[in-house]
Amino acid sequence: MAFARATGKHRRPSRLTRKSANIAGVAALATTGVIGTLASPALAAETTSPEDTGLTQAVSVGDSLADQIDAQAEAQQAAAEQAAAKKKAEEKAEAEAKRKAAEAKKKAEEKAKKEREAKERAAREAERKRLNSFQLPIPGSYVSTGYNTGGSLWSSGSHSGVDFHAASGTAVHAVGSGTVVEAGWGGAYGNNIVIKMNDGTYTQYGHLSSIGVTVGQSVTPGQQIGLSGSTGNSTGPHLHFEARTSPDYGSDIDPVAYLRGHGVNV
Template sequence: MRSYRRRLLVVPALLCAITSLVARPVDAVGDGKGGPNHNGTGGDSVLSARVVKLYEDAARATERYQAGRQEAEAQRAKALRIEKLLDRERREIGVLREDLGRLARAQYRSGGGMPLTAQILLASSPDQLMRGQHVFSQTNLAVGNAIDKSRRAEARLTRDEARSAAAWESLEKRNTELARLKKGIEDKLEEARWQLQGEADASVAAGSCPGAVRLDQKKTDGAGAWVAPVRSYELSAGFGSGGLRWAHRHTGQDFAVPIGTPVRAVGDGQVVKVACGGAFGMEIVVRHANGYFTQYAHLATVAVDQGERVDTGQWIGQSGTTGNSTGPHLHFEVRVTPEMGSAVDPVPWLTKRDVPVG
């Protein structure tokens, strides 16, 4: 493994080569208040806060929607079980009807359908007549019970079918409402995202970073000494990959996230650079106690000022697509100096600090 000293020796040569190919971002002077490239307005804090709030609303709506879908799946499974029970009830009713037919036929064969006068005339003895009447009474009782049982079963079946259909209809209606609510919030969020990006593009085009937009972070969500720069993401361009948009090789790891996603400081440190313009658009560089620097680029807003101390997991900005960017993402670098040309692969660097990326 090459030593850091050897890397530092080749940094000047790399900087000269890269400077000739890629325009350097406009740096802010480290005065601790944003430097001359900051207009001191604090940016559009209302819009930034609205984007963060809509993210939270969308997350809650998504949770409710997913819970509704899970409930729907549970209801679907329950409906299938009920349908099996209903099928069994239908089969039982069919059996009862067959029994009724069998009893009626048996009653007819045993003379149950014969008038009482004919039975008296044809009976060979009073005992035969009494036995016939007893069988007739028992048969009539069995037929009556079977008819009553069949009617109760049919009423229960009708009631269960109606209850099942009503429950399913209610659940579908609720899920439709949840889906509509979720889409409404997402539409508002998407509109706010691009409004935020439009303002960021205007600032970058003017080469003037707005002042820090203070985001209302209820709780620093860093569980350990180090965290990933964004909470939820998909990896896109990796370290060292080739591409027409880079002068040589890709110098960081890209995290594909929507515009306005809160970006976190991966570790404790101090902001040494806040800049706008150039290939990286709106960017932040943080120095850490272990001698490394981390860069966060293509932002839509910055939430810290140059010279400010930051904690692990603290929101320092919001992702965007400013500068040399083909779409919304966070460009994240780990460097041995604050300047470009000294980057190391950030994925194994984070992995060694118990932050798996992938």
């Protein structure tokens, strides 16, 4: 009689299922007494011979194939786990590299910020010192007529300031920081400028050929404020320079001592 296999998908029983089926079969044979019958040497020889039945050979082939499939599945599982572990390690290494790069970038930015702030502080300090510094009204010049020098050239009978040697048109500079309180004609002083210094004292620049600042203007040390000349009561081009305690004539103090007191080498 022909055997018709049921339609649909079929899977080969697992090794555990096959093993359970074999045990069940042996138990059934024992129950029916067939085991006792198989005790006969002749029958035992017949039933265990692969050539006679092919049963043992079929089971052996099936088990070998199952072992190969199981081994392949285990190898694939191990490979998958290894790949996953490798990927995880790579992701961890990449994250660590990014973290270190971010830290390095942050440190570099903080260092650059500190350096920038240090430079800015140094620049501010340098500017503060510059604004509080003093210098000669004509750099490189020298005093040609001293303070309190007597003579008929001065209405008071003595020189109320000092004269700095200068050819006509030489640049005249503010000796320090301050605010212009007078800029124009000053009688015997000719064209003159008076500056109230930041320390509360006053400086005057006389006999100018040209004035380059206006009243109310702030000036800094070394800023050009005019050009030397010989205007007013003057016998020739030079710069008349005074230091005063007020903007008015008669409040003069020794200009050389004044400049030296502010660190200027005169």
